[in-house]
Amino acid sequence: MHAPDPFALIAPGQRVQLELAPDQRARFVVDFVRRGLSTIWCHLGPERELPDLTVTPRVLTLEAGDQGGLLKVPVMVASVDRAERSDGKVLTASLKVLSGTIWVQRRKYFRLRQPPLGVTLRPAGVAPDASAELPARPLNLGGGGLALAVNGGEIRPGDEVEIQLVLANTPLLPARGTVLRVEPGAGVESVLAVQFTDIRESHRDRLVSLIFREQTRRRLTE
Numbered sequence: 001m002h003a004p005d006p007f008a009l010i011a012p013g014q015r016v017q018l019e020l021a022p023d024q025r026a027r028f029v030v031d032f033v034r035r036g037l038s039t040i041w042c043h044l045g046p047e048r049e050l051p052d053l054t055v056t057p058r059v060l061t062l063e064a065g066d067q068g069g070l071l072k073v074p075v076m077v078a079s080v081d082r083a084e085r086s087d088g089k090v091l092t093a094s095l096k097v098l099s100g101t102i103w104v105q106r107r108k109y110f111r112l113r114q115p116p117l118g119v120t121l122r123p124a125g126v127a128p129d130a131s132a133e134l135p136a137r138p139l140n141l142g143g144g145g146l147a148l149a150v151n152g153g154e155i156r157p158g159d160e161v162e163i164q165l166v167l168a169n170t171p172l173l174p175a176r177g178t179v180l181r182v183e184p185g186a187g188v189e190s191v192l193a194v195q196f197t198d199i200r201e202s203h204r205d206r207l208v209s210l211i212f213r214e215q216t217r218r219r220l221t222e
Contacts, residue, residue: 004101006071006101007033009064010033010040011033012030012031013029014029015028016028016064017063018060018062019062019063019209020051020053024051025063026051028044029043038096039094040062040075040095041094042095043092044091045085045088045090045091047088047090048088048089049089050091053077053091053093059075059076059216059217060075061209061212061213062074062075069104070103070208071101071102072102072104072208072212073097073098073101074097074100074101074212074216075095075096076095077093077096078094078095078096079094098216099219100216111141111211112140112210112211112215114138114140115141117165117167117168117210118166119136119137119165120133120134120136120163121134121148121150121164121192122161123153123159123161124159124160124162125160126162134150134155135152136148136149136150136151139191141210141211142207143204143207143208143211144196145177145194145195146194147191147192147193147194148194149186149191149192150189150190150192155179155182156179157179157181157182158178158179160177160178160179160197161176161179162175163176163177163194165203167206167210170206173199173200173206173207174199175196176196176197176199177194177196177197178194178195178197179192179193179194180194
């Protein structure tokens with residue numbers, strides 16, 4: 001499914017989230033939307049403390065959801081204004097909408113080829129030591145699972161596996177999954193299709209954010 005037009009889905013008065021970092025989001029209220037200017041104006045506050053949006057310009061992620069899923073829109077901060085009020089501080093920002101919007105449907109996830117992360121894998125129920133870990137490299141990643149090239153081991157469809165996902169500047173993200181398929185890979189490798197069966201939603205959110213940021217970065221560098 002194609003991503004909905006952000007200017008058709010996002011409206012004045014709507015609450016949205018601006019992802020400032022993998023573990024930092026700020027909740028804004030939309031004030032104005034102008035399709036012709038590719039701009040969304042919104043505000044945050046009143047609050048005791050406000051995030052700093054005046055750092056070096058970079059692509060941020062604006063998130064707007066409904067019952068059908070989550071719209072992730074790449075934006076850059078065009079202007080920022082701060083105001084002091086008796087009940088707190090208010091931040092007003094105009095956000096320039098960039099191309100590359102992604103729609104994450106409920107229970108369906110966009111997949112990224114050659115994701116920038118490390119993976120360790122071992123059969124479920126095996127003691128977590130180095131001898132039980134299988135050499136693996138990720139081929140694609142989604143919020144619902146991943147495909148791995150594995151060298152060695154006797155993994156079959158239906159097997160349960162323990163996974164450790166290694167992201168830059170992030171603690172290990174543990175997950176458990178079921179092997180759906182095993183196919184021949186390059187040389188002696190096997191390709192495993194693994195569906196997550198046990199993963200924290202906060203960890204899944206980090207994966208979806210990683211996928212979106214990397215997809216946006218690749219589009220901007222093409």
